[in-house]
Amino acid sequence: MKDSRLLDRDFGTPAARSEKMITLTVDGFEVSVPEGTSVMRAASEAGISVPKLCATDMLDAFGSCRLCLVEIEGRAGTPASCTTPVAPGMVVHTQTGKLKDLRKGVMELYISDHPLDCLTCAANGDCELQDMAGALGLRDVRYEAVDTHFRARNAAATSIRSGWPRTRATRISLMTRRNASSARAACAPARKSRAPSP
């Protein structure tokens, strides 16, 4: 299963069409890509995979999962590599201590909103969410989640105070994106949210 993923390698964002080439540095490697290419794709061309959940090269970048954050010298903050276009001479770092913590923190939030039924899930072992959690070294979830989208769905629609319809809406849009991204199978989050919750 893992092998098939290697075959249809996902560059994260669609290829840019420009004739003009831009050269930048990603983690010390120089890479040249057409103007308009995302930092994520440029990294991917250089053989560096940046963590991601909401991006795929069949769709325009959306910038919602926040796992693909990178640091760019001379720029404030941690922009998302999928929505940031390359610029000449840009120096990008995709693996720093800060980014590691940040991505792990975001992943922890994802998992805190996810039912713990991986072992009985049909997508077990072929799941990007699982892969990412592993790749980012997430072992424990420190939160004691009370409001989750799956619990909220089963509860009476009136009882929840924290805006779950939005949570669910985004999840569904994420699911749709995931499904579009891969003909292999519906992805784990999609499957799992259909499972009965505890």
Added chain:
Amino acid sequence: MAAAIEREASARNLDVTIIRNGSRGMLWLETLVEVRTDKGRVAYGPVKASDVPSLFDAGFLTGGDHRLAHGVTAEIPFLKGQTRLTFARCGVTDPLSLEDYRHYKGLKGLEAAVAMTPAEIVKQVTDSGLRGRGGAGFPTGIKWKTVADAKADQKYIVCNADEGDSGTFADRMIMEGDPFVLIEGMAIAAIAVGATRGYIYTRSEYPHAIAIMQDAIAIARREGILGESVLGSSHAFDMEVRVGAGAYVCGEETSLLNSLEGKRGIVRAKPPLPALEGLFGKPTVVNNVMSLASVPVIMDRGAQFYRDFGVGRSHGTIPIQLAGNLKHGGLYETAFGLTLGELVNDIGGGTISGRPVKAVQVGGPLGAYFPPALFDTIFDYEAFAAAGGLIGHAGVVVFDDTVDMLAQARFAMEFCAIESCGKCTPCRIGAVRGVETVDRIARGDAAAIPLLESLCSTMKSGSLCALGGFTPYPVMSALTHFPADFDRMKEAAE
């Protein structure tokens, strides 16, 4: 009130003309009744309809003394201490009288602008040092230049009037009290960047502002200020008011643009910048009401005049909105540079409850809480950033010592959870976890405190926009400056 005065006057056979003007911004004196006398305008307030007969008895029509009398309005210390550039006419004129507007130097800026080249206008605004009054403090002139330099068949001016910060009312005061200044500012922006259409995006909670703006636009159109030929020039510009449903996140510029396009108000990733691909994919100036309403005076009096106000890199004046537990709440326009303590204690007069101030939140629901120990912080963009806060839309909300800062931290997270556009994970899920984590602390779970800190740093650096990214400001400032409120173990033990 107007009806009560009218009734009383006709009962006494007196001839009075009543003009409904905007607010002067001294909210503790509202309803404020001013009488034009030979001494100037004299103020009475706060007046209730039941006070009207006694005002007549006291001869208020000639400035007679009364327990609600405050003497000449312009001499009231709260007003006298101000530097009113943007709000020069607000509360003085009849909002919908173009004659009044002209009489008080209105349209001078636009007249100057039509005689200049677009590049000259952009330069003048850039030189004035005007920075976005909506929150981010981005230089207005630079934004305009980007739009002006972009090539497109259509460009837009969008005025962000989605005033949603707690304790803010400056935009509303301008729209209700001096709508023409906003129209003038937008027309100048349009000429500067080559835009022909403008939109004011405001919220349904502002029905009076909407109605007055619409009337003012109709008048401006009739009088040739808007339309095919702005003030007889070769520039065309027209505008309209659009009403949003009041989602806080729609004050974020890209979310606002989506809403304006009729889509769900969800934040867009930048780039592309709205200045290059904004409304309907066209180059768009998105400016706050305060920024646009400050443009006419800059065009009229010159860049240097405006620039000379303020301190450091914060030039000009800022309309500060004093609210919360304060004796003298209201709008105070002044040059940058006062300290927070001066604003709260001297100008605001301290708390109305008479209890000591415990915390002051500056910059709306996403702004930091300041303890009195930080009252020497200077009110400008840089000083506030250095103190771990932000000015935002310059709303100042004061709390006395009965406030529970843990509850305020919880509120910030809850606010974020409710108002989140739902696009990105740190904000969408993080805010919900934030509420739960604060609840754990409230139950005495001290281990949840570092977790809250870690969550805040994830939200701060990981979120796509300021809603998720700035929610940590109120939370962390509450935690840092008021740790005792988070120590529920001790409280339970006591």
